[in-house]
Each structure stands twice: as C-alpha cells, then as structure tokens.
Amino acid sequence: MNPVTLIPSLSAHQISSKTIWAIGGGKGGTGKSFISANLALHLASKEKDIVLIDADFGGPNLHTFLGMRETEVDLGHFFSNEITQLKDTAVTTPFEGLNLIRGTDSLLFTANLNYYKKLKLIRHIKAFDAKRVIIDIGTGASYNCIDFFLLSNPGIIVVNPEPTSIENAYYFLKSCIIRILKIYIDYYRIEGLVQKISTQIKENSKSIYTFLNEIISHDKYYADVLYKALKKFKPYLVINKAKDEKDYILGHSITQVVQKYLVVDLNFLGVIPFDEKVQWSLNNISPYILNYPDSEASICIKSLTEKMLNSNS
C-alpha cells in the first residue's frame, strides 16, 4: 500500500477541504483533552460543522470537559457493529455547530483496540463529512495513538514544562518517526534497513539522527526518500501549564533540538499559561473557555486556534 494512503498527513496535497487535527503527546494529564475541548468550542463559535472525536480508548473523558455526562451512543456501538456508520455515533452538544463522538469505556474495546477495528475507524474518519475533525488522542505512544496522530494534518503535541512530560513527548515523537520510516521501508522493500531500524528502536538516544546518517553513508537514494518523508511530517508543539517566560523559551528550544537531532520540522505553536480555574471548571463540569473567555489561558487557546486556521488556509 502506498505510504500516502496509510499516512495522509504526508500527502503534499489535501484531498478535500476537510481538516483533521489531532492532539497527542504521550503523557497523561498534560491537558490534551482540555485543549481539544476548548479549541473545538472556540472553532464552533467561529464556524460550524465541527466534530470532536474522543480517541482515548483507555479512559475517555472529553465529554466531561464539554460539561456533558452520558450520551446515548458512543464508539463502542461502532466497534461492536451496532451502528455501522461513524457519523451515526456523533451526538449534538449544547454548543451550536459542535458534535461529539464519545469514546467508549466498554472493557471490550479499551486500550487494546484490535487492528481491523482501528483501520475501520481510520477509514470512517477520513470519509467523515465535516468541515473540521478534532481527535483527542489517548495517553501513550502505541500504534493505536500514533496512527490517529499521523492521520491528522497537522497534529499537536502537548507538553508540560517538566522532565517527565518532555521525556514522553520525545518518545511519542520518535515513535511517530519510526512508524513513518517503517511504512516507507516496507513499501520500498529496503530489506537490509528493516533490521537496522529494529536495532535503532532499542537504542534510545538520538537514534533517528544516527540511523539516517548511517543510511546516507550506505545508500543516498533511499536516505533521500526517507528524509523527504520525515520532512513532510510537520507537527505542532504547545507548552501547556506554562508558568513564566522560561517556558516560552523552552518551546522554541525544543523545536530547535528536534529539528537538528530528530530531523522533523516541529513548529512551536505557543504556550497556554497555568490557571487554577481550569480545575474549578472541571470540578463543576462546565467548559472553561465559556466560563472564563477573557482569561489569559482562553486568549492563548483562541490565538493558537487562529494560527492553526491560518496554517491550514
């Protein structure tokens, strides 16, 4: 299968006007669902036909950030074939123009989503008739997370300014890179490299950099192919729960290091400052951006959304 079919974000041209944004980043509790929900709410206030998908199969709670509790249908109905079309699992939210596909907490489908069900979901998301689709990706860097992230154009990596979060974000990013390289290597049947890449996965530090350098010294043609594939992958970075200017500089620093050592054009989208009121909103099960539209964090979320819209236009 052509790599572009498997990784639509690597396609130079977008097939339709629909955009898919995915929010991921590896570590739990960084604010992926918070950003997904509030970004979608802001988008819905500007344009209609927004769909929010909770792809956190391990513990979906995106609905809570929207102030919703139960929904009649969720992804579980889709996975169990009770509902055949993904669009029929989308429920209207109290907010005009915003529909939600709630994640499932059924033990049958949690975390260990099987390959065919995942492909089915990917196929339906790609065919979904909506202007913008936003996917909230679960914690971790398994293929179930990575493949949904690579489906987007672009994806956003959410990081907190703390070592564990950065460590997991790098792991997440490396997993994306390995996934892209593997798909290309399989497609071009570069047999010898398969073994090499397996070894590189085991080594943690700067493996992509040394890996590509090794290929260059062996085979310039395929090195060029793989390099170009990686260069088409252009995720965004958001520093959430930022406390001061240092965290803003950290965002720029991370993109510099990633561009040099992971060969990926990671773009720094901006920061969202830490705000205790986020917790208050969550405890009251009501959307933050609507409760505090003029807070610094809300203004930053709006600004990030505008940047994303501009980058897509």
Added chain:
Amino acid sequence: MLKIKIEDMDHYEILNVSRTASFREIEKAYLIGKAAYSKDSLAHYTLLKDEERQQMLDRIEAAFMILGDEEKRQAYDENTLDKRDRYIEKAQFRQSTERMIFEDPHTDHRRTHFFRRLFSSAKKD
C-alpha cells in the same frame, strides 16, 4: 541536497537562520540556541548525551562569534561559504555528467535502437 550531519552544517545552519538574516535575527537565534543547549535546559532531556550537548553549545558560540560580527561574517561568507558552494556545485555537476556518460544516447541507446529496427524488419521479412 540531503544534509543532516551536524558536523557538515555551516554557521547559519547551526543557528537555524537564513544567509540573509539580520543581526537581530542572528542574535535571537543565538540566545534561543544557547538556552536550548544549556546544562539546565529541559529541551535536550533524554535526547542528548552531555558531551553532545556541550559540542553543540560550543558550535553555537563559534557561529555567533563569526555571524555576530559584520566584518567576520562578510569574510566567512566570501572565503568559506562561497568556496564551499562552488565546490558542491562542481561536485553535483560532475555527478550529473557521469550519469550522462552512462546514459549516452550515442552509444547504448543508438545501438539498442539499431538492433530493435533490425529485429522488427527481420520479423516483417
């Protein structure tokens, strides 16, 4: 051209700025680079060994020493980069002409064409 080896990067690439960057842009890139590879920065956490981090920091300092000074920058552009660019151009040209010789239409292709014609006329006969 595919170039990812950090050792091969020039001062502009090290600072991640274009060759037409203003002093202000160079200075900003230098400060970000310095922050990124400083010992207490989280940006390289789990990604670089301390030795690699220090090497990059040294290269950033060296790059700014040259690009941050107008005269030194001009000399570097003329004496180092221009020469290197011409060398790369020559190397690429040499590679492309080598391919041309390999695919020379007056040798292999013409002969192939001759045999094709010969066989097709033989079939007709």
